[in-house]
Amino acid sequence: MINMAFISPSFDVLAFSFFIILVINIFYKILVNQADAKQSKDRMKEINDQMKQEQKKGNTEKVNKLLSELMQENSRLMKMSLKPMIVSFVIILLALPWISDIYGDKTVKLNDNKGELKIDDKVYVIQKTDNGIEIDGVAYQLPQNGVELNGAKWNIELSGNEVKFSRVVVYLPFSLPFVGNDLGWLGWYFVTAILFMIVTRKFLKIYL
Secondary structure, three states, X not given: OOOOOOOOHHHHHHHHHHHHHHHHHHHHHHHOOHHHHHHHHHHHHHHHHHHHHXXXXXXXXXXXXXHHHHHHHHHHHHHHHHHHHHHHHHHHHHHHHHHHHHHOOXXXXXXXXXXXXXXXXXXXXXXXXXXXXXEOOEEEEOOEEEEEEOOEEEEEEEEOOEEEEEEEOEEXXXXXXXXXXXXXXXXXXXXXXXXXXXXXXXXXXXXX
């Protein structure tokens, strides 16, 4: 298992996200005829506009005919996307566990209220108390956010006989719904991946 960081958690995950999205989009560029994809998407937009006009006129027969053509174009796009979708799935399936090994959560199972947390080459002694836990003799009430261990910030919570340590990869200058402003590697990956997906697809002129 890889257990070392390279530059900083936020930059490492950001660079990883950019690389994965770039590779995926390159496969989309290679495996899909983008001219055909653009033509189908443009035609679907035209059909939708025509359907709205015919619905206003109450022309049910024309609407049904356009709907049939719309479904054919959609089916065509789905067939085009099948190969790159499979490739993307394989890339993500292979890549995400790798970054998770570096920045993923750590769980300490307590035996007789004691356990050990290993972060890189540093080992911390965990002791469960009435109000929470002690880490190398320092007491914390749980849940506890932003605890610094081995140069990184961790959110800590206790669940039964297990202590979960979630590494904070980045603090955002704003708060996201249901997430807050402190993100782990997976949350930061998804935020950056969405942005990189938009930018790289536009730059590479990918329509599907």
